[in-house]
Amino acid sequence: MTDHCQILVVDDDVEDHLILSEYFRDIGKERCVGFIENGQKALDFLSTIPSEEPLPKLIVLDLNMPIMNGSQTLLNLKQTSRFKNIPVIILSTSQNENEKRKCLSFGAVDYMVKPCTLEEGRTIVDHFVTFI
Amino acid sequence: MKEIVRVKLENEMDLILAHKRAMKLCELTGFSLMVQTSLATAVSEIARCAIEHGQNAVLILGIDVLTGGRKILKIVVQDPSDFSGRATEAIFYAKRLVDEIETIKSSKETKIILKQQLNFGGTITDTKVDTFVKYFQNEPPLSPYDELRRKNLLLQDLADKLKESESDYQVLTDTLPIMMFSVNNRGVISYTNRWLQDYLGATPKELTNVSWQNFVHTSDYSQFSKDLSNAIQRQVALKGQYRFREKSTGEFLWHILSVIPLKNEKDIVTRWIGFIADINAQKLVEQTLKDNRGLKEAQEQLFINQRELQQKIIELNRSNYELEQFAHLASHDLQEPLRKLFFYSDVLRKRYATIIDDAGVTMINNMNLAASRMKELISDLLSYSQLQQQKLEFEPVDLNAVMEEIMRDLDFIIRDKNAKIEVDALPIITGNKLRLRQLFTNLISNALKYSKKDVHPIIKVSIVLPEPDRVLINVRDNGIGFEDQYRERIFGLFERLHTRDQFPGTGIGLSICKRIAELHHGTIAASSIVNEYALFEVTLPVNQNLNLALND
CATH class of the missing domain: 3.30.565.10 (Histidine kinase-like ATPase, C-terminal domain)
Structure with a gap:
């Protein structure tokens, strides 16, 4: 599912994978998105991509994840020369100002709150595909 | 011979x-x-x-x-x-x-x-x-003369011996470091030894005529005279400890006084004899021991208190840790399912609107309202628990700008209630902008919320400068107010004076306000007259002392 994905969503919540993929399907972009359960797996996956092949054009990170959380993953990405230019958007449940400030300072391009309504979901996904 | x-x-x-x-x-x-x-x-x-x-x-x-x-x-x-x-x-x-x-x-x-x-x-x-x-x-006497002579001789001999033993006795009593005296049955002091005369500086005649008040310590005198009159009245021995004044130094030293009645063969008291012995050193030792004991007890108490304090600190740390855990739970684990609830109810309403009837839609709406209340509660609790553990970062805050932001945030409800908000020119103080905004938002939204039904809310934010380094900001409304007995209680966690039907809310807002004021080393107080006004007085330091801030 992660083959040639242009948007990589890192989130431990499988339910959210389904919700998001539904929106991508609505706009016919379901083939552009790939899902992975935590930061460590995401880094491992990115490392397996051969250098001649393209990297994802956007990484979406949840914050609360087991094994490696979002902000740790963000730091790791920004410290690796090969990945540091991939734009990262934080998509979190909590609207914590401190957390938001921290992630932006670490180099995230945006901080978004997970959707509570259909409209919010659509807006978020529409924003994601602008990076493709 | x-x-x-x-x-x-x-x-x-x-x-x-x-x-x-x-x-x-x-x-x-x-x-x-x-x-x-x-x-x-x-x-x-x-x-x-x-x-x-x-x-x-x-x-x-x-x-x-x-x-x-x-x-x-x-x-x-x-x-x-x-x-x-x-x-x-x-x-x-x-x-x-x-x-x-x-x-x-x-x-x-x-x-x-x-x-x-x-x-x-x-x-x-x-x-x-x-x-x-x-x-x-x-x-046998040789003659009457001889008999007389003999008796005279015997008497003379006895007198000599008596004189000798009396003089021994005198020497003895005069050299003893103890006061001795005798009193006849009319209360006249008939004998005192030299030690007594030297110590008290008085002759027997003076002692008889002058009050003992001159010789006994003021604090001991009432007990002394009580003991003395009791002994005289009941004709019994007296033994007591009093301070007597030493004439040469003017010092009062502890003595033990002992007076014994002497009775004749008819059991009638004929005179009294007594002594007064110095026990000052013994008293000092006793007092020192007592003081030491007191000190030791105080030390032990201190030790117990410290241990209790230590225990309390441990408990407090534990409860702080639990609170932190809760904050984590609230911030993510509770909000996450709630978000899904919102999302799915939205999906139900929008995508399945054609196959759900009106009753079903009403139920979905009610479910949404319930979820909203829970969301509000979680967000307030989260906010409060964050305040419990957070150290605030301070910066210069323009309170006028804070007020303007609040007006913008509350714009909808202000228009809805047709409320009038009058704000004085406010100063710039050192504080945490986010938290100060939260504090005044809570106060003003409370003022809007607890307004009277048919009266447009008028809210006045005024400023008093009671001291050069503190500001007092009053937020006063013309709403329903509250009874005076609740002036303290309303700041307690989960305290609500109204049912949810009357006024929705979590009962956390004013607890947050109080905590924010305290984190700024300030205070908040409330007063009211029911159906006339409610007044909240927030006192804040103009500058935050760095040391104080660090202690928090």
Whole structure:
């Protein structure tokens, strides 16, 4: 599912994978998105991509994840020369100002709150595909 | 010399007595009649001279043991004056009648001693000598004169002994470091020893006439006089501890006073005797021990308190940790399912609207409202729990800008309620902008919420500068207010004065306000008159002392 994905969503919540993929399907972009359960797996996956092949054009990170959380993953990405230019958007449940400030300072391009309504979901996904 | 009998030499009658006793002692000691007569004659010669020329002469008959165990009869005629010069003739005669005559002169007296060696000295044992003494004591009086003389002599002897023992007693009592006294049955002090006179600096007469108040410490006096009158009234012994003033230093030293009533054979108290002994050192030691004990107890208490405090700190840390855990739970784990609830109900309403009837839609809407309340509660609790553990970062905050932001945020409800908000020009203070905004947002949204139904809310935000380094910001409304008894309680967590039907809310808002004020080292207070107004007074320091901020 992660083959040639242009948007990589890192989130431990499988339910959210389904919700998001539904929106991508609505706009016919379901083939552009790939899902992975935590930061460590995401880094491992990115490392397996051969250098001649393209990297994802956007990484979406949840914050609360087991094994490696979002902000740790963000730091790791920004410290690796090969990945540091991939734009990262934080998509979190909590609207914590401190957390938001921290992630932006670490180099995230945006901080978004997970959707509570259909409209919010659509807006978020529409924003994601602008990076493709 | 062991004295056997003596005769006072004053007149002729005494001379006869001296002669007779000398004769008798010689007889008792076993001398022949010839020796008896010559010795008695010699005694008479010398005694006559003593009576004639002496002042207060005495004849003493006795037995002496010489070195080697030899015993002699010894007869001494002694007088304070030197009568020997007038007795040369008598001594001359006497010398022929006895073995030896010796004259001893000293500054006190002159003694003429006649000595006669005893032939059978070994038979004169000490017991025998005692029988001689007894013989002369029990000898029937030779004459009425002799009887009188004897009694006089006995009395004189007793008086001398009494005098001697009295003087011993006086010396003893005067040298003892203890106060002694006696009081007669009329309360007159009849005797005091020297120590008492020196210590109190008063004669017995002064002690009788002057109040004891002069000698006893003011703090002890009432007890002292109570004890004393009790002892006198009930005629019992008194024992007590009081401070008596030392005249020479003016210091009051602890003493023990003991007074005992002395009764006669009819059981009537005739007089009192007593002593006052210094126990100051003992008292000092007692006091020191007591102080030490007090100190030790205080130390132990302190130790217990410290341990309790330590325990409390541990408990507090644990509960802080639990609160942190809760904050984490609330921030993510509780919100996450709630978000899904919202999302799915939205999906149901929008995508399945055609197959759900009106009742179903109402239920979905109610479910949404319930979820909203829960969301609000979680967000408030999260906010409050974050405040419990957070250290605030301070920066200069323009309170005018804060107010403007709040007005913008509340714009919808302000228009809806047609409310009027008047805000004074506010200062710039050091604080946490986000939290100050939260504080005043809560106060103003409360003022809007608890407004009267038919009256447009008027909210006044005014400023008072009570001290140069503190600001007092008043938020006053014209709403429903609250009863005065709740002025403290409304700041408690989950305290709500109204049912949810009347006013929705979580009961956390004012707790947050209070906590924010405290984190700024300020205070918040509320007052109200029901149906007239509610007033919230927030006092904040203009500058945050760095040390204070760090302590928090």
